[in-house]
Amino acid sequence: MVERTLRDKTCLITGTARGMGRIAARELAKLGARLILVDIKGQEGREARDEIVELTGNDQLEFLHCDISSFSQVRSLANHVLERYDRLHVLINNAGVVNPVYRLSEDGFEQHMAVHHLGHFLLTRLLLDRMKESAPARVVMISSDGHKAGGPLDWDDMEIRKPWGRGLISNRGAFAGYQKSKLAMTLITYEMARRLEGSGVTVNAVSPGYFVKTTVYDNMRGLFGLGCKLLRPFFNDPERSVKTYVYLAASSMVEKESGKYWEHLATKESSAASYDRSEMKRLWDWSERAVGL
Numbered sequence: 001m002v003e004r005t006l007r008d009k010t011c012l013i014t015g016t017a018r019g020m021g022r023i024a025a026r027e028l029a030k031l032g033a034r035l036i037l038v039d040i041k042g043q044e045g046r047e048a049r050d051e052i053v054e055l056t057g058n059d060q061l062e063f064l065h066c067d068i069s070s071f072s073q074v075r076s077l078a079n080h081v082l083e084r085y086d087r088l089h090v091l092i093n094n095a096g097v098v099n100p101v102y103r104l105s106e107d108g109f110e111q112h113m114a115v116h117h118l119g120h121f122l123l124t125r126l127l128l129d130r131m132k133e134s135a136p137a138r139v140v141m142i143s144s145d146g147h148k149a150g151g152p153l154d155w156d157d158m159e160i161r162k163p164w165g166r167g168l169i170s171n172r173g174a175f176a177g178y179q180k181s182k183l184a185m186t187l188i189t190y191e192m193a194r195r196l197e198g199s200g201v202t203v204n205a206v207s208p209g210y211f212v213k214t215t216v217y218d219n220m221r222g223l224f225g226l227g228c229k230l231l232r233p234f235f236n237d238p239e240r241s242v243k244t245y246v247y248l249a250a251s252s253m254v255e256k257e258s259g260k261y262w263e264h265l266a267t268k269e270s271s272a273a274s275y276d277r278s279e280m281k282r283l284w285d286w287s288e289r290a291v292g293l
Helices: 019-030 042-056 071-084 111-133 171-195 222-234 238-250 277-291
Strands: 010-014 034-039 061-065 090-093 137-142 201-206 261-263
Touching: 010 019, 010 111, 019 034, 019 042, 019 090, 019 238, 034 042, 042 061, 061 071, 071 111, 090 111, 090 238, 111 137, 111 171, 111 201, 111 277, 137 171, 137 238, 171 201, 171 277, 201 238, 238 261
Parallel strands: 010 034, 010 090, 034 061, 090 137, 137 201, 201 261
Antiparallel strands: none
16 A cells, blocks of 8 residues: 655545544544544644644644534535635545434434435535535445435335335434435445546545454444444454545555445445446435435
């Protein structure tokens, strides 16, 4: 893995209070990046920033509180970035959730779809012109092989209500929301990469691998939740997963790679459903309407 310095480069990462986002922020700080750290957890986010500054000696870190599922907050975040930073070279869309309690965002969208796909789609679109001005620039979408676990998008149920059945609490429902939203991220990666050809901005998707040792499963209920807590010490090391984040953000070897799906420093195939060009176009149009673009 060949890395270049990120000195004088500006990078924004969502979901940096914990887990892989926090580790990625630490590693990019080591490379000298100017970092914009974003999370819904304000106190933990500020603590993460302070810890990274102390560990790396890089004090070019700003923490911004934002609920990525809220379109108004995402717009405020983007406005702040555009006003304060004249360049943006790397955007890592990492913030994530797995929650078995059925919830809609303040804009009326199922929480997994709102966080993983729609919020990040809006943020990326609002910042794209600045990234084009800063080219070469890179967008990294943190998807998951979990997107392969179900079928294609259900256009009759984009609120992802059916999997919950009659209840409001369901591990099955949470996994369905997760699967559909990560599939949406992967579809949009390919469509955005196609639309950005020749712009100097690359877009790639990443699978961190299965059962990574983070807090993402902490909300799960019942036997599955208990199993996750008991087996968590044996889950995969997040440090290994983050190597791909850093590789795609900083390596000179992938400077022109775009529209690909990665896991553990190598490209791999995503699901058959994720390569459907008509679905990419339909999702792009639906997403623009959903976020008000």
